[in-house]
Amino acid sequence: MKKPAFYLAFAAMLLMFSCGQGTKDNKQAEQARKDSLIKNSCFIAVDGKDTANLKIKTLDNGKVTGALVINYLDKGKNDGLLEGKFSGDTLFADYTFKIGKTNPTVYKNPLAFLKKDGKMILGVGQIETNLGKSYFVKGKPISFEKGRFTFSPQDCKD
Secondary structure, eight states: OHHHHHHHHHHHHHHHHHHHTTHHHHHHHHHHHHHHTOEEEEEEEEETTEEEEEEEEEOTTSEEEEEEEEEETTTEEEEEEEEEEEETTEEEEEEEEEEOSSSOEEEEEEEEEEEETTEEEEOBOOEEEETTEEEEOTTSOOBSSSOSOEEEEEOOOO
């Protein structure tokens, strides 16, 4: 009677051991798959003496994270992070940025970029704030012709 129970326990241990094998390989393969779904893109824009640098990471589901630094000659620098999503060829993002060096003030504004001919064009639209959240006014168009910055692709530098 003891032998069948021993064999059953031994078989169960073998099965559990074999199921545990490959877990590390599966995790590495999953991470590699996720990494391949990320596309890094970098852009630069110049408007007179003002410059802007945009770096974004785009997932295959359209979600985007990144950084935007705008250097205004007369006003200083806006340095912040983007978080948004592509809707067709337009990236809608929230831009959280700081202004000032000693006691920086943090702002959060919506931005819209039109992806056209490999470039990213920053749009201009009417913004309103409600309950501390800023957003583009519904029903009001976003103009990509009036925008100051047209971002051209550049090599990403880590």
